[in-house]
Amino acid sequence: MRSKWVTIQLGYVLGSSSLLTAIVYFFATNWEKLNRWEKFIPVYLLILGFYGLSVWLSRQAGRQFLSKLSLFASCVSFGVGVGLIGQTYNSHADSYTLFAVWFIPAFLLAVLTKWQPFYILSYILGHLAYGIYFFPRWEGMTESEVVQIAIWLGMVVVNGILYVLTERGMLNSPLLKWTSFQASIGILLVVSNSQAFEHYGVIMNLPLIAALAAAIWYTYRTRNKAYLLFSGLWISITTMSKYIELIVHYHNELFFIVSLLFVILFIGGNVKFMTFIRAWQPATVPSETDERRNETNESDKPESDFTKWVVRVLTVSVVMIGSLLGSLTVIGFVTLVLGFQEPVNVLIGFGLVVVTGMVLAKKVNALVRYTVLISGLLLGAGAAAFSENVPFLLVFLVLAVGAFVYINGIVQRIFFFLAAVLIAAVILFNWLNSGVIVLSVITSILFIIFVCGQLIKNGAVRQPVLYSSYPSFLMTLFILTFITESYWYYLINALFFLVVVLALIVSKVRNVRWIYAWSMGFWAAYLVYKYYDLAWKLLHKSVTFAMIGILILGFTIWYEKRHRSEAVEPADHASYTANRFLIGVLVLLQIAAMSIQIGKSEWLLSHGQLVKLQLEPLDPRSLIQGDYVRLRYKISEPPIFNQKNEALTSKRKISVVLAPNASTGVYEYSRVYSKGESLAPGEVRLNGTRIGYGRIEYGIESFFIPEGTGREYEQNAKFAEVKVSANGDAILEQLLLQPSVVQ
Template identity: 75%
Template sequence: MKSKWITIQLGYVLGASSLLTAIVYFFATNWEQLNRWEKFAPTFLLILGFYGLSVWLSHQTGRQFLSRLSLFASCVSFGVGAGLIGQTYNSHADSYTLFAVWFIPAFLFAIWTRWQPFYILSYILGHLAYCFYFFPHWQGGSDSEGVRITIWVGLAIVNGIIYLLTERGKLNSSFLKWISFQAVIGILLVLSNSYAFEDYGVFMNLPLIGALAAAVWYSHKMRSKAYLLFSGLWISATITFKYIELVVRHYNELFFIISLLFVIVFIGANVKFMTFIRAWQPAEKPRNEVLDGEAGEDVKPEGDFTKWIVRVLTVSVVIIGSLLGSLTVIGIVTLVLGFENPENVLMGFGLVVVTSMIFLKKLNALVRYTILISGLLLGAGAAVFAENIPVQFAFLALTIAAFIYIAGMVHRIFFFLAAILITAAILTNWLNSSVVILSVITGLLFVLFAGGQVIRNAAVRQPVLYSSYPSFLFTLFVLTFMTESAWYYVTNALFFILVVLALVVSRQLHSRWIFAWSMGFWTAFLVYKYYDLAWKLLHKSITFGMIGILILIFTVWYEKRHRLEAAEPETAAGANVKANRLLIAVLVLLQIAAMSIQIGKSEWLLSHGQLIKLQLEPLDPRSLIQGDYVRLRYTISEPPISDMKNDDVTSKKKISVVLAPNTATDVYEFKRVYTKGEELAPGEVRMNGTRRGYEGIDYGIENYFIPEGTGRTYEQNAKFAEVKVSAGGDAILERLILQQSVVQ
């Protein structure tokens, strides 16, 4: 019964996600055949229609999931509508206002429903709003290094707060807990890069070390195996990156000799430390000191947790030791010993080391794996660099042997992936087409995954399956962008069919890891196809719309057939929706009101604003959800204001300028910075803007949305823009003027 309901639930998710993708793609095409009102009407209907459907379903027995899904679709439709308004009136392409306005209802829905999709959506929108506010076009701008570091530290603090709220149960989302944990450490690690941040990067090592120490301490205190593993991996990444920084800064013989000694001491110390951990037997906690949630049978055996700590340390030390050891050996061979052909030395070293370590089973496991992986990285890497095919085959054979003779899930996954990479390197010597090479690797991975199903030995079967399936999805996903002509459609159709089948089958078989990988690549497929220029947005919209409808039709048929066997279980999220019906209704009405007000303001400005002509120079990017647009730069975008002595120039980022027409061309040009209260001369207009850098000004008219595929025409021929300006200085871009025609 439960498996049938899970299948039905999955069908509705796949169908709804396809339809929502089709809606986003359709409006992003900026279809010329539709006027403004023909675009706006469907978005209002979608918002209200999905909300109405949600309300109706909430009153039906066993329809709580569909009710929440419809409410989510209504929220997504609001985001599409907000983006459509910006597209229609040529404003805020990818700007923070779009995502900030969308974030508000998404976050409130998350709080009121406590449903995971709303948490995920609000997290993404909040971060986009934050980043676009400080970096409007994903550039650092002219802000000083200290300001940029402060901005990113602020984002790390926000994620730290989110993690604490989820840990304390204030936010009920395992996704937010996981992603915020990774974000905090990842941001601090990037900020500690002393080359990207020359003045303050070195000081950011202190909060990074503090965050890593806190992560390890708290993970151990809460006895969380997963987060202890994450902490160990981040420590490994940190030490590796810091070592690379030191290599770049201190590339000399003494450094590499000291590094070799450090690696030896590092491995030896960890061997001793893990021996101590294995023998460690802490006293049992008194009953009154047991943490909440650990009482009774929930308390995990100390020995089990100790084994997990040893595993985490082993993985971390092997990663650090292998990477640092490999880099150190390269430095010694090339710089200290000065061999003329260091690749030959490295290949020989790798062959000897890998062969020896495969069969030296009595050697300490930590030392053995570190030396083996270092030898494989050095030898195979040198063979690929030197294009030595026989040696590459030798390392391929050794990698397969290591997979067979060396037990352990993590080790076998590593050797499996290494064998695939070496195979790809060998193929590059015989095949000139990257598409053909990737197709061969994709087919090989599929065969290995299918063959792995019949392997009886679980110790061999699991690493084969865990490695081959995500690798297969990744290579096939890449092929959907690389292929051309008929093969392009074959790979896209194949990817779609296989992922959908995998989702359905994995849910039926309760295979969580296959479902997780499949759902991740399904989401990536829907998102990244937006940027696939080989397939027009309109065609993608029609295709996804038809697919979504077909999936929903099949799901409805399947549900009717198994209705009695597939009863929907009651959930807390469904109860939360019912308890907050009034608040949700008010929020939906506020969304409609906000869109209506913005449309009204823009229409009033178009009707009553003064028409002026500006000279421009366009560029051609694509917005996240609004389609193609040209990024405009005007002759008034960088006026000579740095030399002017005016309080309005140096005070805040908000600024107003006075423009006047050139009598010869009728093009409006910069005259001066507007002073509050001054009277304008006949023909002059005031225009409001925001300071960008030292002399740059953004007026809010820098984006002009265009039909898909016409960017080159506008880029080459658009020379002027017609803008409506209100008496208060607000501007709206009405149209661009090409050399030979006017385009509206």
């Protein structure tokens, strides 16, 4: 039976993800009890072992899914190996190189296997490499505004190409298609912000508008309802962000008077336009699915399904824009134009009158009704929460619940449900003054509502209750896992783990996709969050996830054996047998690349010249490699940049000559290296890259340390010992601590 196979498949996914998480956490601890080779050999075995398992499983009947899962684990192990090499030889801390090297096999495996996890992994790695190369987190932006915009537009082009390739079926990844669509428009919205890009942000509104218009036109032509909805939502977000930009520039009485008139005209115009859309019957262009199903032309209906979606998208967009713009405009009008001394009370009163009136006013145009109603709720409840006026908050809570019961529509009811939850949370916090207790109470209530919601027979009420309560329950429960008190920590984390795993199994077996999607999203967030969780050290988390993974895999294997005759793998899991040889070559190239890098680093450590440099450490954490100190040397800002020599400062790659100080033995900047010149005895050449106008990076700016020891190195490490080869390459060997802390 398919349900048996689904359970088995999910068990292997959860168990494998736990084990891989444990492996990453273990090596990120930089466990000082392991030497270099004791770290490298297990990674080699993991890469080859997972690949060998993948090959063996690919030759077994009904094991194609597990074969691809093992190959994915091999690819992840390669990423761990690349990070481990950087950790061991103190390089590639959160740098683009690590992710770029990892991206290559991930992308090639995506092409060869056509499996979704490889597509997503390569998308993430590619964007990390691109972003970290151009926007290093720790040093800020040094490029001009034009260069920054060009970098962002490069990402737009990449995502646009990905969308076209997936839309035309050249890449088979619906999630990649959705992500690239959102990323393209989102990035254009960022670069059109006149606050972030003062000189050219306004000009970038033109490509943003063009992209939104193209998205609307294309989704209309293709009858793609989901993407039409996304386009409408982006129009709403764009309009709102542009309005906020205008407020920053023109926050005066005249602006808010004009804004109030604009909001009224905006809503009125859209009411007329919506009436026109409902009356207009466009010729229906059948999709491929419709042609295969040979469905009846929808234009024969009084109102086509496509027209309904257009109306829904426009309604949601207009209500979102109108509510937010209206709320901000009323606040500005009350405070600046009318000049009330107690604007909070005015806003509360306005909210009460508007919400009560709009809940009861069924005959008012729906677009006007919901826009004014939501604006009133935002203003009234927001003002009551700001002033900590609990009695009025209780009134707004009753109004939100009443609106949920009295007003029809899934989207409307979801909004009022969530509004009621937020208002209740504010009320409880004012009474209890304890975030932990409030979250615990809200979580319990949401769970009870979700369970009881299953019993509601009226689908119009049951759906919004379930769609609202379950994600909210997961979110509040997830937030509770941040608590660091010992008994609560273990209890909540165990509860969250059990709830998510159980929800994944049940929803997958029963094919409840929306619950499965939310549960899987929170499972992934949980694995990532635990990396930065302060309650345990990474080693403890590694052991815990390893035990969890072993238990899940053990149960899955037992379950599969028991139901072997019933659990049948679906036939749509295509084999990659045809590309098995190319995949094998790719794995060997990964091993070779790691070996070459290790060999080069070991040779430099054995034959390089030892130099001593003065430094200034900081303390961040690498995503893959664990804790490290970020180093800035005295030679990082040599005096050559103060000489205004454009011929030198314009160079990207640069080499300098260092010479030892006669009294301290510390190597200091001497001059810029000229190609072919001979060095004096004791001098060394050091290769670097110019960063910004006045700084050089030498590739020795990261030193990986055991978890939790960063403060010690920050306070006591003043010098670094570096091995430098004859051609100017360098490896950071060790930091020299002050004598008081040397063991």
